Amino acid sequence: MAVKQTIAFIGAADELYTVLVKKLAQANYPLLFISNDGYRYQQLTDQIKSDIPNADIETTDCAKEACWEADIIALFDNTTLEKELIERISAVATQKIVICISTSDNHNLSSIQTKDLQSMLPNSKVIQVFHDISGLELLVSGADQEAIELVSEIFENAGFIITEKV
Amino acid sequence: MFELLHQKITETVSISDEDFEFCKTLFQPKKLRKKRxxxxxGDVCKYTIFLEKGLLRSFKVDEKGAEHxxxxxxxxxxxxxxxxxxxxxxxxxxxxxxxxSELLLITKPSWDLLLERVPALERYFRILIQNNLIVTQRRLMGSFSETAEEKYxxxxxxxxxILQRVPQHMIASYIGISRETLSRIRGQMAIRR
Structure with missing residues (x-):
């Protein structure tokens, strides 16, 4: 019995967010949605659970608790990553993979953000994932090869195609 | 976080604050809910786990579906x-x-790095593994020679x-007896008291 990684998500529930979490839920990854707007994320959870009855999803407003429980933390660049939030999760993100997810259009913006993120989370493994919103293709990049491989494997299990690993 | 780990390490060896700070950077904190x-x-055991809070059980399922x-x-x-x-x-x-439960996880590469950089922890883990070997051998010998009551x-x-925290059928499984035998042993012990 393979134990699947629990993934915590921080970001606005836009189209990209919805596509990714639905596919990961379908691949049986336990998911934790972090939000101050519980109603909106609960709606998304209910919608996914109606399509995938055994989806393992929970919504919480406590980023630290969710990131403590998670094996992998996914941050979407559609939301402002406040320094205070990163400081709050820093202690529980040690040695964890932190994925910074953005659309291909935000490539440059995200690169800058990832550098900042890595300096704010020096003991985490920061990985960038770029998604082409029109398809299922992803580009994965980062400094830790093992983390790149694991993130690629997770998204491939969820039905995405990894076009490049940098 | 890390207080209990520090306490357990310093019960056995001395470690500087600087070395312990380095040690903290290599552990992954993880909350694990009950039943997870x-x-x-079939998976590779990627971590050695230090348990800060909670209770874990290690078990095997045989081909008939029975848990041990x-x-x-x-x-x-x-x-x-x-x-x-x-x-x-x-x-x-x-x-x-x-x-x-609240866990601190360390991977093999981080464990190797920790032991290479902090000799005090190499000593700590040597003693830990030594003690583990003694307990394992004692348990192996006990499995041949001890009665079910002695094992209990x-x-x-x-x-x-443990009786307040673990269901009886798991205790019976750990001892290697049926739930009924465990109930009988407990009953006999209660009468003797």
Whole structure:
């Protein structure tokens, strides 16, 4: 019995967010949605659970608790990553993979953000994932090869195609 | 976080603040809810686990679907399938949280780095593995020579509050007897008291 990684998500529930979490839920990854707007994320959870009855999803407003429980933390660049939030999760993100997810259009913006993120989370493994919103293709990049491989494997299990690993 | 780990290490060896700060950067903190698994049979055991809070059980499921409990781990204990952790071979058993738990996980590469950089911890883990070997050998010998009642007594001596925290069928499985035999032993012990 393979134990699947629990993934915590921080970001606005836009189209990209919805596509990714639905596919990961379908691949049986336990998911934790972090939000101050519980109603909106609960709606998304209910919608996914109606399509995938055994989806393992929970919504919480406590980023630290969710990131403590998670094996992998996914941050979407559609939301402002406040320094205070990163400081709050820093202690529980040690040695964890932190994925910074953005659309291909935000490539440059995200690169800058990832550098900042890595300096704010020096003991985490920061990985960038770029998604082409029109398809299922992803580009994965980062400094830790093992983390790149694991993130690629997770998204491939969820039905995405990894076009490049940098 | 890390207070209990520091306490357990300093009960055995001295460690500088600087070395312990370095040690903290290599552990992954993880909350594990009751009934969730940190290791599944067939997976490689990627972590050695220090249990800060909660309770874990290591168990194997046989071909008939019966569970065999190998070990319970409490606060302040270490837990892993060391064979799988050191060899990279798939594990033969599962590790599950019996209570909501807080863990500190360390991978093999981080463990190697830690022992290389901090000699005090190399000594600490040598003593830990030495003690583990003694307990394992004692348990192996006990499995041949001890009665079920002696095994039960040894268990409650090692884990005084285990009866309040673990279902009886798991205790019976750990001792290697049926639930009915365990009930009979407990009944006989109660009469003698």
């Amino acid at each position: 698994f940190i290791l599944g049979e 409990v190998l070990q319970f781990s409490l606060e302040g204990w270490w837990c892993a399938d060391l064979y799988s952790f050191f060899t990279g071979e798939p594990s033969n058993y599962n590790i599950e949280a019996l209570e909501d 007594n040894n268990l409650i001596h090692a884990f005084p509050d």
